[in-house]
Amino acid sequence: MRASAFLYKPVGLALGAASGMIASAAFKQTWKVIEGHDDAPDALDEDRSWQQILLAAAIQGAIFAVVKAAVDRSGALATRRATGVWPG
Template identity: 45%
Template sequence: MTSTQPEKRSSRSAKILYRPWGLVASVLGGLIAGQVFQQVWKRVDPTSTDDPPKPLESEYPLQKILLAALVQGAIFSVVRALINRGGARLFERWTGEWPGD
């Protein structure tokens, strides 16, 4: 797949300066994703009054545990991608340099 946008250049200093921002964004993204997952899980399994099942909780069938893991993984991946991309764009707007690549 080819991109129609020109490749953005990044300097070593931009990558280093972005690291603290990236760490904060990752933690924030994890918190947001956790909250989103809790709300989505309530809709996926409306009969559940507890938190989503964890792999070592024997009272849940494997199918339910795998579904919870699938939903959680998808949400975390999408939220992480959105947060990282948005953070990189904001960093570029402030500094004029793309922090990735």
């Protein structure tokens, strides 16, 4: 393992945690706009339709993927600017 990849591990873990929190907040706000409810349906919610559950899962997955990619890419760019090496 290259030294840059080893040094980037803790940064990557911190960025992963931050991206999860950002994505969670973004999904909660998005769902509130779509359905008007604060709580998104869970797969085991008996009172929610298949359509609501699958829509919520698809939106949540898309938001998490986009936020994770944006945060990971930003972290890699910042690391390259600081060290001159791409962390990969």
